[in-house]
Amino acid sequence: MLRFLKASWLVLASAFVFGLLLAGVHASWQPRIEANEREKLQRGIRSILVDADSIATRPITLATGGIAEQTDLYTGFDAAGQVVGYVYPAEGTGFQDKIKLLVGVDPDLSNYRGIAVIFAAETPGFGDAIRDSAIFKGQFIGAPVDPPLTVIKVGDRSKTDDEEIVSITGATITSEAATTIINRRWQQVREALPPTAQRGDQPQH
């Protein structure tokens, strides 16, 4: 035992000291890291609900294949307190890594209001374009929630009010993955969304 300690005292002492150092650094910076995450989320929501004055957050429970899942629903209100749209997170597998999106629907739950990409690590120059391409993301603005969106390879990208999404050239799999995520999430979320008559959410300022 003593021989063991004599040989490894430096490892044990360093591990202890480094552990303290890391714990201290983590404790002092974790609030900032969490604030950054929240800010990214808010920016995504604001990019979808551009006319919202304030956003309210409410946890909702979805029954995803028998397992209850808790997620957050973001409701956008205009200056008069009217609902301008709902935003909810959706995620799934992309081509190279997972894709995390925010999806917006309009108040009468008939059309999408747009999407925002929270996380995507797809092929640079191709699949990665779902993050910044206003043309690709713009196809979801005004697209109907029913029937489910389909991805086609060749088409008119400026037609945004039909259920056909034209994929990014050279990034078919990523485009299909994003669309599948949106379609699947809609089926899971539609039960939990409030109908237009209900105004249970209060705007937070």
Next chain:
Amino acid sequence: MIDKGGAVIRRSADGGGGGGAGVAAAAAMVGAGAPAAAAIPADPGTGRIAVTQFVKQLWEENPTLRTLLGMCPALAVTATCKPALTMGLAVTFVVVCSNVMISLMRRALAPHLRILMFTLTIAVFVTIADLFLRAFLPEMSEVLGPFVPLIIVNCLIISRAESCAAKNGAFISTLDGFGAGFGHALALLMLATVREILGNGTWFDLRVLPSWWVPWTVMKLPAGAFITLGFMLGTITYLHTRRHGRG
């Protein structure tokens, strides 16, 4: 220092046999680097040695372009210049801090535990660098993605720990660390400049090529990285050989 250098060559050869591929590679690099260290004239004073190490690491023995260490981030994050610079500075921070820490512990390092101690120290500072990026530069952290934690296995840092920090005092190790880190950052920036200008028409996100330039998309992808790196290495090795003869 020359004697110690000789002794370390034998020790690291043994350590290379026992460890994994990465360790063997580091030990082989050390074996190659040690003869150069042995060429330092006897007792020129700590300051002179420190500055010599700094300058050598910066260009003549540039870790990425001459001894071919730290290639993984060199290819992965150099599509544009901003992530390349951020990665270069992160690696500099880690290599300097780990060099200082290792050189302060050098007399207590048991030979059979030193790789473990190196890795432990490097991992701590990489974690601090990663937390710093996530707290203060979140967009950069997202762009660099998994490559910041991967700095832990960057052979460059463990090679500097083994061949310099474990044998020299804190001041020499610090300047060696800065030289290696800045040399690596310089290599990354050279590669990123070519890739960004040709592949995007921008430099540090400022447009430098006129709008009629059709971007070479291959430069954004791994193929372009390898081709550019190949040309860079060829040119630099040719210039070095012309000046110094073979080797």
